Amino acid sequence: MTVTGVKLQVESSTKLKIQLRVLLIEDNQLDSELILRSLRSNGYEVASVVVQDEAAFTKALRAHNPDVVLADYNLPTWKGMEAVAVMHREGLDVPLILVSGALGDVTAVECIKRGATDYVLKDGLARLPEAIRRALEEKATRQLRLEAERNLARKATELERSNADLEQFAYVASHDLQEPLRMVTAYTQLLAERYQGKLDADADKFIGYASEGAQRMQVLIQDLLAFSRVGRDGVVRREIECNAVMLEVLQTLSSAIQESGAAITAGALPTLWGDRTQLAQIFQNLIGNAIKFRQEKEPLIVAISAEKNDLEWRFKVTDNGIGIAPEHLENIFIVFQRLHARTEYPGNGIGLAICKKIVERAGGKIWVESAVGHGSSFIFTMPLASCGAPEAAQP
Ligand code: ADP
Numbered sequence: 001m002t003v004t005g006v007k008l009q010v011e012s013s014t015k016l017k018i019q020l021r022v023l024l025i026e027d028n029q030l031d032s033e034l035i036l037r038s039l040r041s042n043g044y045e046v047a048s049v050v051v052q053d054e055a056a057f058t059k060a061l062r063a064h065n066p067d068v069v070l071a072d073y074n075l076p077t078w079k080g081m082e083a084v085a086v087m088h089r090e091g092l093d094v095p096l097i098l099v100s101g102a103l104g105d106v107t108a109v110e111c112i113k114r115g116a117t118d119y120v121l122k123d124g125l126a127r128l129p130e131a132i133r134r135a136l137e138e139k140a141t142r143q144l145r146l147e148a149e150r151n152l153a154r155k156a157t158e159l160e161r162s163n164a165d166l167e168q169f170a171y172v173a174s175h176d177l178q179e180p181l182r183m184v185t186a187y188t189q190l191l192a193e194r195y196q197g198k199l200d201a202d203a204d205k206f207i208g209y210a211s212e213g214a215q216r217m218q219v220l221i222q223d224l225l226a227f228s229r230v231g232r233d234g235v236v237r238r239e240i241e242c243n244a245v246m247l248e249v250l251q252t253l254s255s256a257i258q259e260s261g262a263a264i265t266a267g268a269l270p271t272l273w274g275d276r277t278q279l280a281q282i283f284q285n286l287i288g289n290a291i292k293f294r295q296e297k298e299p300l301i302v303a304i305s306a307e308k309n310d311l312e313w314r315f316k317v318t319d320n321g322i323g324i325a326p327e328h329l330e331n332i333f334i335v336f337q338r339l340h341a342r343t344e345y346p347g348n349g350i351g352l353a354i355c356k357k358i359v360e361r362a363g364g365k366i367w368v369e370s371a372v373g374h375g376s377s378f379i380f381t382m383p384l385a386s387c388g389a390p391e392a393a394q395p
Contacts, residue, residue, distance in 0.1 A: 017045035020132070023066035024050045025057060025083060026099075027075045031122060035070060035099055042129035053078045058086055066094055068132055071116075073100035073107075084115040093142070095135035099128065167228055174225040181221060185214040220336075223350040227335060230357045235275045242269035245276060246304065249283045253291065260291050260300050267305040270313055272382060278358045283317070285351035286378050290319035292345055295373070312364065312381040320375040329368055355380065 020039065026032045032050050039046050049060045052075055060066075069087070071080030080098060087094055098111055098119035108119050117135040120128045188211035196204055246266050250257065257264060264287070287302060294300040303318045324332065324339070331337050333356045338349035352366075355378075359366040363383045370376035 018043055020044045020046050020068065021064060021066045022046055022048040023057070023060055023064055023069045023094075024048055025052065025069065025071040025075065025078075025080045026050055027052045027072065031072070031099075034122070034125060035128065038125040038128050039132070044129065044132075052076070054082060054086060057083055058090070061086065061090060061092065061094075068135060069094055069096040070099045070128075071096055073098055073103055073111075081111055081114060081116065088115070093139065095132075095139055097128070097131055097135060099125075167232070170224060171228040171232065174221045174228060177221050178218075178225070181214065181218055185211070185218055188214050220348055223348045224335070227350055227354055227357065230278070230354055231361045235278070235361070237273055237275060239271060240274050240276045240279055241271050242279065242306065245269075245280050246283060249280055249287060252284060253287060256288065256291050260294055262291055262294070262300040262302055264302045265304070267303075269304070269306050269315075270308065272313060274362060274382065275358075278362075282355045282358055282380065285355050286317040289351060289378075290317060290321055290376075292347065293319075293321045293376075295320070295322055308384075310384075312383045314379060314381050316377055316379050318375065318377040323372040323374050323376055324368060324370040325372050329370065332368070333366065 022036070022039070024032055024035065026035070032048075036046055036048055047064075049064045049066075051057045051060050057078075069083055071083050073080050080096075080100070084096055087096070095117040096115065098108075098116050099122060100119065101122050103111075103119060103121065111119060117138065118131045120131050188207065192207050192211050196207065243266070246269055250264060250266075283304070287304070290302045291300065298320065301320050304316070305318075306313055306315045308314070328339055332339065332349075333352045335353040336349040337353075338345075338347060356366050359380045359382070363385065364381040366378065366380040368376055368378050
């Protein structure tokens with residue numbers, strides 16, 4: 001024997017057989033044997049059970065745990081396709097391949113529609129091993145997809161729970177910290193009033209730092225509380241005249257607008273369903289920021305507009321201010337994220353985080369388009385579904 005011959009012999013004897021549990025619905029013994037032989041001669045190591053009626057099939061299904069069901073179409077007291085309903089009832093996903101004598105195209109298509117995976121004619125059994133391989137592969141893919149979907153759903157639930165926990169924590173922490181902090185602030189103020197100028201210069205400085213720190217912490221905690229309260233205090237949905245909301249916001253900001261000499265233009269804004277206070281808060285934060293982050297070298301122009309597409313209203317607040325570097329376009333929406341020292345521009349970095357939370361809770365999105373030195377456009381969407389009846393949302 002040549003070296004090559006020995007090698008071939010070893011390969012064929014070690015070739016792995018595929019274990020296959022077959023549940024065969026067949027009343028003809030010769031056909032059963034032919035079917036099983038065609039599998040055994042094509043690399044399958046078959047364990048089989050043969051049944052002819054529903055009761056035996058149901059019993060074997062539970063006891064045998066088959067990888068595949070091979071069913072004859074017509075039996076004396078039953079029909080192979082009925083097995084699909086049984087498996088459905090048992091909550092089992094086992095591929096069923098019809099192995100039948102002549103089966104018209106129309107019937108075959110109908111069977112596939114009703115849940116058969118494939119069909120093979122008895123005089124074309126050579127196709128059976130490949131049909132089984134494909135059916136098992138499809139089942140494996142289906143199960144992987146199902147598993148992935150289940151994982152995703154589980155993760156979404158976990159995320160929801162951990163978000164709720166975090167919100168609860170932020171709320172409780174900021175709420176409960178207020179009381180002791182009020183005491184610290186009150187007593188440092190008392191210290192300042194009573195002892196300022198009565199001790200030495202260092203003492204004055206230290207008292208000053210302490211009361212300044214306490215006041216800053218109070219503002220931060222109030223901001224955090226405001227952030228965690230978004231949506232918590234209940235959203236009051238009603239018809240909002242955005243033009244009227246805009247007028248009120250501009251009124252609130254009137255001294256800052258006058259001081260900055262800003263030219264603010266607002267296009268026709270829609271009437272929509274939503275929470276009026278929250279919408280006003282978004283406009284106020286965005287316009288307030290446009291005023292705060294203006295350029296010294298040119299007069300500030302702010303334009304507010306809204307347009308509707310099939311899915312949503314899209315609001316835009318554009319300024320010609322200092323702009324934002326590309327690497328910060330996303331993180332400015334995170335709580336307490338700021339790009340400048342407080343001495344340069346006042347603020348705590350909560351405004352945009354609140355806008356994002358409000359918008360996302362309403363099912364919308366918010367983002368910014370900007371370039372340093374060339375102004376910014378803050379865009380947020382409100383889905384029509386959350387705006388109420390589309391016909392109610394007209395400009
Ligand atoms: P704050 O205004 O208190 O700093 P915000 O959350 O409103 O907090 O904004 C976060 C950061 O985003 C700001 O510190 C600023 O750096 C940047 N920013 C926001 N709006 C603008 C704007 N219109 N132009 C330039 N930068 C902006």
